[in-house]
Amino acid sequence: MQNDNKNTLMFIVSAFVILIGYQFFILGPQQKKAEAEARAKQAAQAQAKATPGVTLDANGNPAPLRLSRDAAKAQSPRVVVDTPTLSGSIALKGGRIDDLLLRKYAETTDKNSPPVELFRPEGAEHAWFADFGWAGANLPGLPDSRTVWTAAPGQVLRPNSPVTLTYENGLGLTFTRVIAIDDQAMFTVTDSVKNNGTQGLQLAPYAAVQRQGIHDTLGKNQIVHEGAIGVLGSGKDQKLELAKYQKWKKDKPLTSFDSVGGWAGITDKYWLAALIPSQDETIKAQYRVTQAGGTDIYDVNFVGPTQALNPGATLVQKTRLFAGAKTVPLLRKYEYNGQAPAWWQFWDSRKAEIPRFDWAVDWGMFSMFTRPIFNILEIFYKMVGNFGLAIMALTVLLKLILYPMADKSYESMAKIKKIQPEVEKLKAKHKDDPAKQQQEMMQLYQKEKINPMMGCLPMLVQIPVFYSLYKVLTVTIEMRHAPFFGWIQDLSARDPSTMFNLFGLIPWDPATAPLIGSFLGGPLHIGVWPLLYGFTMWLTTAMNPPAGDPIQQRIFQLFPIIFTFTLSQFAVGLVIYWCWSNVLTIIQQYIIMRRYKVENPIDKIIARLKGKPASAAT
Known part of the structure; x- marks a missing residue:
C-alpha cells in the first residue's frame, strides 16, 4: 500500500514537472519565435507594398525572385472571378485558376481585416494554384504554363456565367477550356481538344493542385491534418489517403494511387483545394514533392487514361475543383450532389456523388464521437x-x-x-x-x-x-x-484577457514586457x-x-x-x-x-x- 502511494506520487510529480517544463521551455520559446516571425512578415509586406514587384525576406533583405502578389498577378492578362463567396481572377497565361480570396472569411476578428487568401499566382511567395491540361508522349504544341490563352473581352466568371478560353497551337489542334462556377466554391473545368490535322494522336487529361513552399506553421499542429488528402481506390477499397507536409516531404516524396473516381487535393486547417474527376473515370493520382530554386513544390495531381484522338475528332474532359472553406454542411451538400441527408439520416447508405467528401475535415480516430458532437x-x-x-x-x-x-x-x-x-x-x-x-x-x-x-x-x-x-x-x-x-x-x-493587466483595466500588454513577456503572454497567460x-x-x-x-x-x-x-x-x-x-x-x-x-x-x-x-x- 505504501509502495503504491509512493509510485502514484512519483508518477504525478513527474507528470507535473514534464508538463510545466514543456510549457516554459518549449511552448514559450516557440510562441516568442512565432511572434518575431509574424512581426518580420508584417514588415516585409509593408515594404513590398511600398516597392511594387519586390518582397523582402525575414531579415529585411531584397528578395527579387519573389514578387509581391500584385506584381505576380501582373505577369499575365486575366479574367475576373466575381461570386458571392469568391473574388479573384484566372490567369490567361497557363489558363490557371491562381488568384482567389474568400469573401466571407477575414484574416482576424478585426472589422477592417482583409479577406482570407486562398490561391496566389506563381512567382509570389507561397504560390498556390490549380492546373489543367493534356499530356502526350513527344507531342509538340501542347499548352503548358507559358501558353497564353485567348478570352473574349469583358468576360467575368460568375455563377451561371461561364468563361471560355481558346488556344490554337498552329499544328492542327484547337484547345477550348470552359470554366464554370456555382455560388459557393465549386469550379467545373471542361477541356476539349479538336484534331484538325491528318494524323491520329494519343492524349491523356491531367489536373493538378500545387503549392510552392508553405508557411512555417503549417503541418506542425499534431491534432490537425494539413497536407495532401484524398479518398482514392476502387469500390469498397476506396479509403482516406493522407500525407502531412513534413512526413510527405521526408518519408514519401512520391506516392501513387490507382483509383476509380474519388478526389484528391491539398488542405490546411480550414481551407481546401481538391480535384474531383468523373466518378467512373480510372485515374492515377500522385502525391509528389520536388524542389526548385530551394523551394519545396508540393503537388497533388491525377492523370486520366490515354485516349485516341483521330483526325476530325474531339476529346472532352470534365474536372471539378473545390476551392474554399471546409464548412461541413457545404461539403456534405457536394458529397450528396445537393441532397445531403438530414442529421437523423447521418449514416445514410446512399451512394455519395463525391465519396466521403466531408472527411476533408479531420475528424480523427474518435470520429464516432466528433461527428455526432458536431452535428x-x-x-x-x-x-x-x-x-x-x-x-x-x-x-x-x-x-x-x-x-x-x-x-x-x-x-x-x-x-x-x-x-x-x-x-x-x-x-x-x-x-x-x-x-x-x-x-x-x-x-x-x-x-x-x-x-x-x-x-x-x-x-x-x-x-x-x-x-x-x-x-x-x-x-x-x-x-x-x-x-x-x-x-x-x-x-x-484562447481567452484573450489576462490577470496581469487586471483583465484590461490597465492599458498594458504583458506580452511586451522585457525578458518575461513571452511567459506572461504565453504559458502564464x-x-x-x-x-x-x-x-x-x-x-x-x-x-x-x-x-x-x-x-x-x-x-x-x-x-x-x-x-x-x-x-x-x-x-x-x-x-x-x-x-x-x-x-x-x-x-x-x-x-x-x-x-x-x-x-x-x-x-x-x-x-x-x-x-x-x-x-x-x-
Whole structure:
C-alpha cells in the first residue's frame, strides 16, 4: 500500500514537472519565435507594398525572385472571378485558376481585416494554384504554363456565367477550356481538344493542385491534418489517403494511387483545394514533392487514361475543383450532389456523388464521437444562434445522458465522505497493520453498500468526450471567429484577457514586457474563463472525499491551480464547456450531499456569508 502511494506520487510529480517544463521551455520559446516571425512578415509586406514587384525576406533583405502578389498577378492578362463567396481572377497565361480570396472569411476578428487568401499566382511567395491540361508522349504544341490563352473581352466568371478560353497551337489542334462556377466554391473545368490535322494522336487529361513552399506553421499542429488528402481506390477499397507536409516531404516524396473516381487535393486547417474527376473515370493520382530554386513544390495531381484522338475528332474532359472553406454542411451538400441527408439520416447508405467528401475535415480516430458532437452543436446553434450557448446546451445534453451513471458515482462519493470519520478511526486503530486496515475498510464499504470504484467511471467516460470536443473546436471552421459574449470574439482561440493587466483595466500588454513577456503572454497567460474553471474545479475537488494519504491530498489540492494554467492555453470554447460542466456537476453533487446530510463546502461558504459558525452549515 505504501509502495503504491509512493509510485502514484512519483508518477504525478513527474507528470507535473514534464508538463510545466514543456510549457516554459518549449511552448514559450516557440510562441516568442512565432511572434518575431509574424512581426518580420508584417514588415516585409509593408515594404513590398511600398516597392511594387519586390518582397523582402525575414531579415529585411531584397528578395527579387519573389514578387509581391500584385506584381505576380501582373505577369499575365486575366479574367475576373466575381461570386458571392469568391473574388479573384484566372490567369490567361497557363489558363490557371491562381488568384482567389474568400469573401466571407477575414484574416482576424478585426472589422477592417482583409479577406482570407486562398490561391496566389506563381512567382509570389507561397504560390498556390490549380492546373489543367493534356499530356502526350513527344507531342509538340501542347499548352503548358507559358501558353497564353485567348478570352473574349469583358468576360467575368460568375455563377451561371461561364468563361471560355481558346488556344490554337498552329499544328492542327484547337484547345477550348470552359470554366464554370456555382455560388459557393465549386469550379467545373471542361477541356476539349479538336484534331484538325491528318494524323491520329494519343492524349491523356491531367489536373493538378500545387503549392510552392508553405508557411512555417503549417503541418506542425499534431491534432490537425494539413497536407495532401484524398479518398482514392476502387469500390469498397476506396479509403482516406493522407500525407502531412513534413512526413510527405521526408518519408514519401512520391506516392501513387490507382483509383476509380474519388478526389484528391491539398488542405490546411480550414481551407481546401481538391480535384474531383468523373466518378467512373480510372485515374492515377500522385502525391509528389520536388524542389526548385530551394523551394519545396508540393503537388497533388491525377492523370486520366490515354485516349485516341483521330483526325476530325474531339476529346472532352470534365474536372471539378473545390476551392474554399471546409464548412461541413457545404461539403456534405457536394458529397450528396445537393441532397445531403438530414442529421437523423447521418449514416445514410446512399451512394455519395463525391465519396466521403466531408472527411476533408479531420475528424480523427474518435470520429464516432466528433461527428455526432458536431452535428448536435450545429442543431443547437441553429436554435440559439450562438456557438457558446450551443456548447452549453450540448453540455446539458451530455450530463442528461450520463446522469444515471453520474448519480450513482456522486451518491457513492457522498457516502464515502459521510463515513470519513469512521475511516479515520480505522486508520488510527490499524496504523501499523496496512493489510488489516484495508480489510476493515472493505468491510465497512460493504456494510454501507459503497462501491469506491463508482467515483472514477464518469471521468473515464468523459475523457474521450472531452478530447472529441477539443478536436471539433480545433478543426471545424464553424467555430473559427465565432463570438460568445463580452470580450470573447473567437471561441476557437484562447481567452484573450489576462490577470496581469487586471483583465484590461490597465492599458498594458504583458506580452511586451522585457525578458518575461513571452511567459506572461504565453504559458502564464491566465484569462477570466480559466480562472472561473479553476474555481469550479477547486469546488468539485473540495466536495469529493479526501485522498487516503496526506501527501496525495496536498497534491490533489494543487490540481485546480495546475489545470487552470494548462487549460488557459486551450480554445476558450473548450474552457467554457468544462467550466459549465463543473457547475452542473457541483449542483448535482450538492443535491445528493444534502440528501445524505453530508458536510459540504457550499453550505460552509453560505454560513460564513451569513455570519454563522461553520458547524451550522448543514
